[in-house]
Amino acid sequence: MIGALERAHTLVGDAERIVVLTGAGVSAESGVPTFRGSGGLWKSRRPEELATPGAFARDPRLVWEWYASRRTFVSGCVPNDAHLALARLALTHSATTLITQNVDGLHHRAAEAVARDEDPTGAYPLEVHGAIHRDLCSSCGLRTPGRLDVDTTSAETLPRCDMCAGMLRPDVVWFGEALDPGVIGASFEAARLADVCLVVGTSAVVYPAASVPEITHQAGGTVIEINPEATPLTSMAAASLRGLAGELVPALLAETMIDRKR
Numbered sequence: 668m669i670g671a672l673e674r675a676h677t678l679v680g681d682a683e684r685i686v687v688l689t690g691a692g693v694s695a696e697s698g699v700p701t702f703r704g705s706g707g708l709w710k711s712r713r714p715e716e717l718a719t720p721g722a723f724a725r726d727p728r729l730v731w732e733w734y735a736s737r738r739t740f741v742s743g744c745v746p747n748d749a750h751l752a753l754a755r756l757a758l759t760h761s762a763t764t765l766i767t768q769n770v771d772g773l774h775h776r777a778a779e780a781v782a783r784d785e786d787p788t789g790a791y792p793l794e795v796h797g798a799i800h801r802d803l804c805s806s807c808g809l810r811t812p813g814r815l816d817v818d819t820t821s822a823e824t825l826p827r828c829d830m831c832a833g834m835l836r837p838d839v840v841w842f843g844e845a846l847d848p849g850v851i852g853a854s855f856e857a858a859r860l861a862d863v864c865l866v867v868g869t870s871a872v873v874y875p876a877a878s879v880p881e882i883t884h885q886a887g888g889t890v891i892e893i894n895p896e897a898t899p900l901t902s903m904a905a906a907s908l909r910g911l912a913g914e915l916v917p918a919l920l921a922e923t924m925i926d927r928k929r
């Protein structure tokens with residue numbers, strides 16, 4: 668374990684360009700449930716059954732119920748030490764690209780907390796799967812801030828667009844839907860140029876996001892993984908740190924940032 672942390676520390680310390688890909692595990696210690704594994708189910712349904720356009724077309728009330736409860740829940744969660752350490756890295760080391768699959772907004776809030784009176788935008792992540800606190804009109808495509816008090820009593824009470832009265836949905840990317848080409852394109856380009864791709868708390872099974880570390884690896888860069896469990900990426904990782912993001916990310920980056928100041 669100590670060997671892997673030391674190796675990862677050297678790799679990050681020597682890297683000029685760093686890409687970070689995060690998944691649900693980075694927010695687990697903030698209390699946000701992950702998707703897969705124990706506790707990753709919602710009313711015994713798998714994400715693949717609910718996070719689809721077909722599920723929304725069939726039963727928008729059920730899908731809204733899931734998203735409204737998660738939206739309310741994450742609004743009460745706070746960034747943990749992993750989010751904060753990553754925001755500090757992105758603010759102090761401008762050649763860092765933070766990419767998240769999470770829709771919970773906790774990286775944004777960490778950036779704002781760490782930047783204080785400075786500009787936080789350099790630590791805002793590329794959110795490849797969207798944001799749960801925004802709505803998207805399924806008819807006209809307008810994006811608007813989402814409300815917390817979504818009335819999921821019946822299909823008739825679900826939120827409607829102010830502009831066209833079309834049905835609103837959460838502004839997230841479901842299975843079978845295309846990711847924003849600008850956002851995933853920028854992610855792939857950063858991955859191609861990166862010396863190191865640090866992958867934190869993702870099962871790395873959902874594509875195209877899971878291609879990010881593969882692209883860095885194929886382009887000659889190095890992959891470092893932080894996860895309590897092995898993943899499909901483990902075999903290509905130069906260092907696999909087994910443990911919790913809230914402990915290992917600060918342990919890795921605090922030392923790295925001290926070294927960078929020397």
Ligand code: BJW
Binds near residue numbers: 870871898
């Ligand atoms: C900790 C921890 C702690 C716990 N510290 N770690 C290639 C091959 C096969 C399939 C495909 C392919 N390309 C595309 C597909 C299809 C599909 C896909 O990938 N399917 C696979 C599942 C088989 N992909 C898509 O459909 C994508 N769209 C697409 O490809 O479109 C093509 C297209 C082109 C043009 C026109 C039209 C279409 C879209 C994928 C969208 C995924 N959306 C979701 C829901 C978002 C909204 C919401 O939040 O509800 O995104 S699904 C869900 O999975 C969510 C997550 O972002 C994503 C990834 O999950 P994540 O983050 O990895 O979480 P978990 O739970 O899986 O893992 C947590 C990890 O944390 C675990 O490893 C734990 O061990 C660890 N952990 N505690 C550190 N404290």
Ligand code: ZN
Binds near residue numbers: 806808830831832
């Ligand atoms: Zn509309």
